[in-house]
Amino acid sequence: MNRAEVTEQIIEAKIRKGIRWADVADELGASKEWVTTACLGQMTLSAGQAEKIAGIFDLPRTAVAVLQTPPVRGQSEAAMASDPLIYRLREIVAVYGPTIKELIHEDFGDGIMSAIDFRLTLNRREDPKGDRVEIVLNGKYLPYPGA
Amino acid sequence: MNRAEVTEQIIEAKIRKGIRWADVADELGASKEWVTTACLGQMTLSAGQAEKIAGIFDLPRTAVAVLQTPPVRGQSEAAMASDPLIYRLREIVAVYGPTIKELIHEDFGDGIMSAIDFRLTLNRREDPKGDRVEIVLNGKYLPYPGA
Amino acid sequence: MNRAEVTEQIIEAKIRKGIRWADVADELGASKEWVTTACLGQMTLSAGQAEKIAGIFDLPRTAVAVLQTPPVRGQSEAAMASDPLIYRLREIVAVYGPTIKELIHEDFGDGIMSAIDFRLTLNRREDPKGDRVEIVLNGKYLPYPGA
Amino acid sequence: MNRAEVTEQIIEAKIRKGIRWADVADELGASKEWVTTACLGQMTLSAGQAEKIAGIFDLPRTAVAVLQTPPVRGQSEAAMASDPLIYRLREIVAVYGPTIKELIHEDFGDGIMSAIDFRLTLNRREDPKGDRVEIVLNGKYLPYPGA
Amino acid sequence: MNRAEVTEQIIEAKIRKGIRWADVADELGASKEWVTTACLGQMTLSAGQAEKIAGIFDLPRTAVAVLQTPPVRGQSEAAMASDPLIYRLREIVAVYGPTIKELIHEDFGDGIMSAIDFRLTLNRREDPKGDRVEIVLNGKYLPYPGA
Amino acid sequence: MNRAEVTEQIIEAKIRKGIRWADVADELGASKEWVTTACLGQMTLSAGQAEKIAGIFDLPRTAVAVLQTPPVRGQSEAAMASDPLIYRLREIVAVYGPTIKELIHEDFGDGIMSAIDFRLTLNRREDPKGDRVEIVLNGKYLPYPGA
Amino acid sequence: MNRAEVTEQIIEAKIRKGIRWADVADELGASKEWVTTACLGQMTLSAGQAEKIAGIFDLPRTAVAVLQTPPVRGQSEAAMASDPLIYRLREIVAVYGPTIKELIHEDFGDGIMSAIDFRLTLNRREDPKGDRVEIVLNGKYLPYPGA
Amino acid sequence: MNRAEVTEQIIEAKIRKGIRWADVADELGASKEWVTTACLGQMTLSAGQAEKIAGIFDLPRTAVAVLQTPPVRGQSEAAMASDPLIYRLREIVAVYGPTIKELIHEDFGDGIMSAIDFRLTLNRREDPKGDRVEIVLNGKYLPYPGA
Amino acid sequence: MNRAEVTEQIIEAKIRKGIRWADVADELGASKEWVTTACLGQMTLSAGQAEKIAGIFDLPRTAVAVLQTPPVRGQSEAAMASDPLIYRLREIVAVYGPTIKELIHEDFGDGIMSAIDFRLTLNRREDPKGDRVEIVLNGKYLPYPGA
Amino acid sequence: MNRAEVTEQIIEAKIRKGIRWADVADELGASKEWVTTACLGQMTLSAGQAEKIAGIFDLPRTAVAVLQTPPVRGQSEAAMASDPLIYRLREIVAVYGPTIKELIHEDFGDGIMSAIDFRLTLNRREDPKGDRVEIVLNGKYLPYPGA
Structure with missing residues (x-):
């Protein structure tokens, strides 16, 4: 097992x-x-x-x-790549990923958001035009080493 | 051009x-x-x-x-798939994607979070153990049609 | 199960x-x-x-x-990609997909046809030169957000 | 050229x-x-x-x-596979393709819808809940040969 | 089953x-x-x-x-792609496929050979230098639509 | 050059x-x-x-x-794989390839049709229901060695 | 079975x-x-x-x-591609394959070494600096047809 | 350059x-x-x-x-993978690779033939039924370490 | 078994x-x-x-x-490619692999580090800012043959 | 530029x-x-x-x-994947990666070695049987969060 x-x-x-x-x-x-x-x-x-x-x-x-x-x-997840809900998350990375890279570098420097020291939160946001899903990704900033 | x-x-x-x-x-x-x-x-x-x-x-x-x-x-983004910052976003989808799918279905029903009617926000959260990156994904919930 | x-x-x-x-x-x-x-x-x-x-x-x-x-x-469907009937649908996307993109943008603006708020209809159209399959794809137009 | x-x-x-x-x-x-x-x-x-x-x-x-x-x-189209509008068309094939195969076989027999003897039409359908894109795929039915 | x-x-x-x-x-x-x-x-x-x-x-x-x-x-067939006999067929498409495309267009116009309205014949051709396999592919010509 | x-x-x-x-x-x-x-x-x-x-x-x-x-x-050919005419040839290998393998083995024994000692012929066959493309593949039979 | x-x-x-x-x-x-x-x-x-x-x-x-x-x-073999012994054989094709192609063309003309009319021999060659593996690939030369 | x-x-x-x-x-x-x-x-x-x-x-x-x-x-070599001469070398690895692995292990033990400490020789072998290409691969045996 | x-x-x-x-x-x-x-x-x-x-x-x-x-x-390992710990090792090869190649060539000449005549050691290094993993890769240098 | x-x-x-x-x-x-x-x-x-x-x-x-x-x-690195020196590094991950995962989990717990807070060192180790390459990978241990 x-x-x-x-x-x-x-x-x-x-x-x-x-x-x-x-x-x-x-x-x-x-x-x-x-x-x-x-x-x-x-x-x-x-x-x-x-x-x-x-x-x-x-x-x-x-x-x-x-x-x-x-x-x-x-x-x-790999087996679920064709699922529309999962795919939308991948698409968000494809469309907005370079934006996230630029803004982290501009605000923090040369480093990444950790995916290990990381918390996920998912909320429902009520909206008269249709409720919205809010997903909060929160990870520690890790800088690359200097010389 | x-x-x-x-x-x-x-x-x-x-x-x-x-x-x-x-x-x-x-x-x-x-x-x-x-x-x-x-x-x-x-x-x-x-x-x-x-x-x-x-x-x-x-x-x-x-x-x-x-x-x-x-x-x-x-x-x-395809050309940036090997970049560690971009990859961490993909890894978050790989590790937490099925969780997001389960929780949206539990809270909203059978549907998805839109990647078109969608807003991205990126904030710096100060933290004594090291500042954190907070990425907020906010998209309209779209239900699948019934019979 | x-x-x-x-x-x-x-x-x-x-x-x-x-x-x-x-x-x-x-x-x-x-x-x-x-x-x-x-x-x-x-x-x-x-x-x-x-x-x-x-x-x-x-x-x-x-x-x-x-x-x-x-x-x-x-x-x-992924397991059926080699099936000639399924492949014809993929080929239609390959040959006519860019056309569909151009015409939606020209007529509606910068957005997409939803695949969630979506209805499929399939009809038989009689024709003396051989009956025809008619597939109607009908989805809500979703615009990308402005600034 | x-x-x-x-x-x-x-x-x-x-x-x-x-x-x-x-x-x-x-x-x-x-x-x-x-x-x-x-x-x-x-x-x-x-x-x-x-x-x-x-x-x-x-x-x-x-x-x-x-x-x-x-x-x-x-x-x-291969170079546009990551575009959300194009991808929605692929997703429709992924989710509804097997349905189309079943219904063509049930209504016509063992054959396919031609992608060569084929016409595409794209219309805007007004709708108070938001206008809709209607894509009509119309192709000749071609049967597989018997023994 | x-x-x-x-x-x-x-x-x-x-x-x-x-x-x-x-x-x-x-x-x-x-x-x-x-x-x-x-x-x-x-x-x-x-x-x-x-x-x-x-x-x-x-x-x-x-x-x-x-x-x-x-x-x-x-x-x-996909599972047999490494088999030398199957691969030779694929190689023939790789080496001679563009030739076939050119000659069909030159002789018939802009269209294809149908793989549905299609017959296969396989014959043995005796030859003093070693017998030969003859495979005849026979499919209906289907033209692309004009404007 | x-x-x-x-x-x-x-x-x-x-x-x-x-x-x-x-x-x-x-x-x-x-x-x-x-x-x-x-x-x-x-x-x-x-x-x-x-x-x-x-x-x-x-x-x-x-x-x-x-x-x-x-x-x-x-x-x-790789760059032309999405072309419908080329793809039909691949599809013929996918649907009829295993048949060709069985019939060569039944008629000749364990071996292949050579793609090197090979001739291609392409003819137009007139037909009242629509002219047909005839492609003749003719290659030397090569047996696998025995012990 | x-x-x-x-x-x-x-x-x-x-x-x-x-x-x-x-x-x-x-x-x-x-x-x-x-x-x-x-x-x-x-x-x-x-x-x-x-x-x-x-x-x-x-x-x-x-x-x-x-x-x-x-x-x-x-x-x-496909399932064994990650095995170091098998990979070394693939690597030899990657590094020395173009050399083999050049030398066959220079010595024989435009053709190939058959992989069907083919014999493999494997010998151990003693060597004071460490014994060596000798693999002999022996295949019939097959010329491409002229006009 | x-x-x-x-x-x-x-x-x-x-x-x-x-x-x-x-x-x-x-x-x-x-x-x-x-x-x-x-x-x-x-x-x-x-x-x-x-x-x-x-x-x-x-x-x-x-x-x-x-x-x-x-x-x-x-x-x-990757760009030449579709070339029939190069492919025959790959096919030999596909068909005879597992044999080579078995025979090296049987004769030498658990190790590999080096592709670095390695020599290639290519000879023409005359043969009344058609000349043959002989390719000799000669590499040092390298054992895996024991505990 | x-x-x-x-x-x-x-x-x-x-x-x-x-x-x-x-x-x-x-x-x-x-x-x-x-x-x-x-x-x-x-x-x-x-x-x-x-x-x-x-x-x-x-x-x-x-x-x-x-x-x-x-x-x-x-x-x-192939089945574990999505695992974050395994992926970090692959990422190190992606980011630092060309560096390793340059430095081996500069210090040793044109050759490789053997992955067969090879030892792995893994140690825990205590560190007040958080303990560190130390992985030592130790392999014999193998030179490519000269003319 | x-x-x-x-x-x-x-x-x-x-x-x-x-x-x-x-x-x-x-x-x-x-x-x-x-x-x-x-x-x-x-x-x-x-x-x-x-x-x-x-x-x-x-x-x-x-x-x-x-x-x-x-x-x-x-x-x-992707363009260098076929290079034997780079490939040996990948092979080490393929053969020893699961070992590294097991030993980090046994010694540290459920977490990873960081590839960002990371140092590479490369040394030449003299050896009478042939000098050796020593590559030291040193990265901070990052634990996954508990509930």
């Missing part, structure tokens, strides 16, 4: 039992963004978190150990 | 003359994010904006017409 | 039982285009629709929940 | 002189869809049409011969 | 039972080229043909329905 | 001067298929042939030596 | 039983290079050879028929 | 002046294989060799320094 | 039993880098090492023979 | 004038690794460093501004 199989079992149980990510987050006392990312196989859980997740989604004992092991990340 | 050549001339003039995007934005009375995106060849300018940009960056007359024509978008 | 497996079961039952998409559409009171798209795993069904589909195609209970979950879209 | 260079000169002249495709179509007495496709390098022109196009866009003499030669088609 | 699995069962039975394609063609009263193509999953069979094929290759009942359904074509 | 540049000059002169491949073939006393293939940069010419070709297409002196040098073959 | 599965069973039995290719070659009375190539699924065996191989590697009855059928060649 | 441009000038001069690689090799007192490889941009020359090569091929002064600089290797 | 399956069983047992690589290395009396590489399927074990590994990870008897057979290397 | 053109001029001047990277490093008072990386277009220089580099390599005035602008990184 590897991490991808644990993720698959979590998703199947979630659909079958009608569980919401927001409720899982409440039970773990963590943000819905981190908990969802972890349940989708992208974060390492502590022993206590792994036990709780196994309970919520009826996972077998071995899953508890697997959930505490650093995963191989980023594999499932 | 096509749009890619206009973009190249803008970038060369910017470096040569030491111009800042923030100052260009002030002169146009628009956000630094929109102005930078437009100068990098991803937005269509009005006649007045095109004249101002041509003045700031010493562009030839034909560039004024080119800047008012809808561009072919997203081409330069 | 994931959505791809449900789709596979629907296709197998359709062939085995000799069911027609047009008849499924009648039973659901929806267009044949939407119903076929949904049965092929590209649309989310309501509870009532999912129950009916499960009945028509002898699907197990878990399929009813799966059919009500937003799917990962666009995956099966 | 090859066809791609003729296309580039046409596009540059169009922007510089502020010409509209609809007006070019009127002058040639042909549909705007066919004329735009031809000007973008995807159709062969008659001698008379080539002369008119050369006049409208100030093309050199050699272009008149080039415009009457069957072109290598579909090359520019 | 999908078409690819039916094809696999046909190939396994053919090897196990030592059946020749020419004999299958005789029993169906059709050309060896069409019958082989159909057995390899690329053509739709009539009810009578499907029954005969199922008898010859010991196929289960469900295969009879599957054989009468329009297949997704062209998938198995 | 390399072979690709010579090919480009030949094609430009052919269009400009309205030359036909069949006439070039007559002047060289060779088949139109071989001559076209050679002019498109895929065959090595003798000294006499190179002189004649240089005369017909107004090529510079250095081209005469280049035409007598074995070329790097198959490069231009 | 297809050829790839027979190959897999041969490799597993070879490891489990500690068989050497050189010994298999002796038993068949053939070169170790041909026998190994055949056992790896790249050559067709005679009835007698297939029986012997099935005996040596404990293969089931159906494998005997499969081994006598022309295989689809070259597929397993 | 980089190494690729020097190579291009060498090839052009060779064709224009009718020089043979074997003669260049004689003048340098080295094997024709090494000299051809070096002239095609894959080896570093000594000062004396560079001077001689510049003399033979009429190269400018800067080329003499460039020829003495370690090159970036293997780039031209 | 092939090597990839043995690797999978080792990883599963390691997680299930909470084994550390450092402890496995101690038991084998070898470096943690070599032992981990071997357990991940990239090195050949001696009979004694294979027995010990089978004991530690509860592997079946056939695994002992498999572990002593030279593996196909480098396959699992 | 963009950064890639500045890099090209630096390399040409270096070869023409016989400059060594170690000497450039001495003049800038920085490590040879950083200076070479910067000269190859991968680091941003200070005003003083840019002036010195322009002097050493005879660069035009505009290059001084370009050298102080954050570059797009990692582009040249």
Whole structure:
């Protein structure tokens, strides 16, 4: 049993039992963004978190150990590249990525926004012309070394 | 003279003359994010904006017409895919993309965040452990049609 | 059981039982285009629709929940890229895509035709020199934001 | 001077002189869809049409011969694959392509819609919730041979 | 049971039972080229043909329905691209394809050879310096539309 | 000046001067298929042939030596892969390639059809339902070695 | 049971039983290079050879028929492209391939070395500075046809 | 002026002046294989060799320094991958590569044949059934380290 | 049972039993880098090492023979290319690879660092600003042959 | 003039004038690794460093501004992927990458080695069996965030 199989079992149980990510987050006392990312196989859980997740989604004992092991990340998204929602995120990088590079260099200098020391937040913004999705990407600035 | 050549001339003039995007934005009375995106060849300018940009960056007359024509978008990013700053954005989509998909579906239903009716904001967040880059993606929610 | 497996079961039952998409559409009171798209795993069904589909195609209970979950879209077409019928659609985009881009920009401005707020219709047009397929793509125009 | 260079000169002249495709179509007495496709390098022109196009866009003499030669088609689209408007067309093929295949087979039998004996029409449909783009694809049905 | 699995069962039975394609063609009263193509999953069979094929290759009942359904074509060849015999065909297209394009345009005009309204014939030509394979490709000429 | 540049000059002169491949073939006393293939940069010419070709297409002196040098073959086809006429040839390999492999093995044994000891012929076949293109591929059978 | 599965069973039995290719070659009375190539699924065996191989590697009855059928060649190497030993062979083609092309053309004329009428030999060459691998590739020269 | 441009000038001069690689090799007192490889941009020359090569091929002064600089290797082969002669070498690796791997491991142990400490030899072998090309690859065996 | 399956069983047992690589290395009396590489399927074990590994990870008897057979290397990393830790290594090659090439050529001459006669060491370097990973790559210099 | 053109001029001047990277490093008072990386277009220089580099390599005035602008990184390596020295680095990542991932996770936890807060060192290690290249990669450990 590897991490991808644990993720698959979590998703199947979630659909079958009608569980919401927001409720899982409440039970773990963590943000819905981190908990969802972890349940989708992208974060390492502590022993206590792994036990709780196994309970919520009826996972077998071995899953508890697997959930505490650093995963191989980023594999499932590649298989979802044709999905319109995922593609819009890639398109935003294609259209606005060079802008982001220019503005980080102008405001911070020669460096990057970390994707490891990083937090994701997703909010619903009400709008009379149709509600909006707001995604906040927040990462530490890391400068390149000088000579 | 096509749009890619206009973009190249803008970038060369910017470096040569030491111009800042923030100052260009002030002169146009628009956000630094929109102005930078437009100068990098991803937005269509009005006649007045095109004249101002041509003045700031010493562009030839034909560039004024080119800047008012809808561009072919997203081409330069492919050539920048190996750049670490750009790649971090792609990696965020790879690691967190499925999370974003799950949370939009849970909160809004079956639909997507628009990449057209969309605004980008980039801020510097001071932090004693090292300042942070905050990128806000804000797009209209578009639902898939029912039967 | 994931959505791809449900789709596979629907296709197998359709062939085995000799069911027609047009008849499924009648039973659901929806267009044949939407119903076929949904049965092929590209649309989310309501509870009532999912129950009916499960009945028509002898699907197990878990399929009813799966059919009500937003799917990962666009995956099966990639595997069909070598199919001559599918390829002709891609070729039409290759040969006529730039034309469509020019004409939308000329008539509407700088924006796109939505693929989400979108309807497909397929008709048979009788013709003495051989009947013709007519495919109507109808999507909302979405403009890019100005400064 | 090859066809791609003729296309580039046409596009540059169009922007510089502020010409509209609809007006070019009127002058040639042909549909705007066919004329735009031809000007973008995807159709062969008659001698008379080539002369008119050369006049409208100030093309050199050699272009008149080039415009009457069957072109290598579909090359520019690859360079535009990242453009959001073009991509939406590809996405429609990805999401609705298998549906189109099923419905053609159900209604016509085992065959395809021709992309050669084919007509494109693009209309603006007014709508109080926002105008819509309507693209009509009309191609002859071609059956596969029996034994 | 999908078409690819039916094809696999046909190939396994053919090897196990030592059946020749020419004999299958005789029993169906059709050309060896069409019958082989159909057995390899690329053509739709009539009810009578499907029954005969199922008898010859010991196929289960469900295969009879599957054989009468329009297949997704062209998938198995991609997996055989490294096979020297298949590759020689691709190489012929690479070396002689532009020649074929030039000669069709010179002799017929701006159009293509149909791959749907198409017949394949394969003959053995005796030759004292070593026998030769003769492959005849015969397809209807389809012209592109004029203005 | 390399072979690709010579090919480009030949094609430009052919269009400009309205030359036909069949006439070039007559002047060289060779088949139109071989001559076209050679002019498109895929065959090595003798000294006499190179002189004649240089005369017909107004090529510079250095081209005469280049035409007598074995070329790097198959490069231009990649750039033409999106062209519908070229693609139909690829599609024929995709749909009928496995059939050709089966029938060669059944009739000749384990070997291939040579693409080097090979002749191409292209004919127009009149047909009341629309004329047809006939392409004959004729190559020596080469067996794999036994133990 | 297809050829790839027979190959897999041969490799597993070879490891489990500690068989050497050189010994298999002796038993068949053939070169170790041909026998190994055949056992790896790249050559067709005679009835007698297939029986012997099935005996040596404990293969089931159906494998005997499969081994006598022309295989689809070259597929397993693609999956081994990252293996350093295999990659060195590819690198030799990359670095020395153009040299081989030049020298064959200079010494033989415009043609190729056959990969079908071809023999492989592998020897160990003792050397005080470290033994060397010697691989001899021997193929018939095939000339391209003249006009 | 980089190494690729020097190579291009060498090839052009060779064709224009009718020089043979074997003669260049004689003048340098080295094997024709090494000299051809070096002239095609894959080896570093000594000062004396560079001077001689510049003399033979009429190269400018800067080329003499460039020829003495370690090159970036293997780039031209990618552009030649479609050439039938080059492809046959790749195909030999595809069909016989796994055999070579097995036989090296059986005879030497777990290691590779070096592509750096390596010599190429190409000979013509006369044969009444048609002369043959013999290519000898000779590289040092390098073992993987043990624990 | 092939090597990839043995690797999978080792990883599963390691997680299930909470084994550390450092402890496995101690038991084998070898470096943690070599032992981990071997357990991940990239090195050949001696009979004694294979027995010990089978004991530690509860592997079946056939695994002992498999572990002593030279593996196909480098396959699992390709599947991990999206993992941020693995990608950083690739990025270091992209950003610093040309530097490494220049400095090896300047200091050693025209040759490479061997990846076969090669040792990996990984250390933790304490640092008040955050501990650092130190990876030492140590390979024999191999020169290209002169004329 | 963009950064890639500045890099090209630096390399040409270096070869023409016989400059060594170690000497450039001495003049800038920085490590040879950083200076070479910067000269190859991968680091941003200070005003003083840019002036010195322009002097050493005879660069035009505009290059001084370009050298102080954050570059797009990692582009040249793609063009060098076939070079054996560069490939060996990739192969080391392919063979040893999973080992590095396991050992970092075992020793540090779930995180990565930074490729931004990173130092490269390259040394020559004398060895009686042949000198060795030692490459030290030293990057800050960055942990993934917990819940």
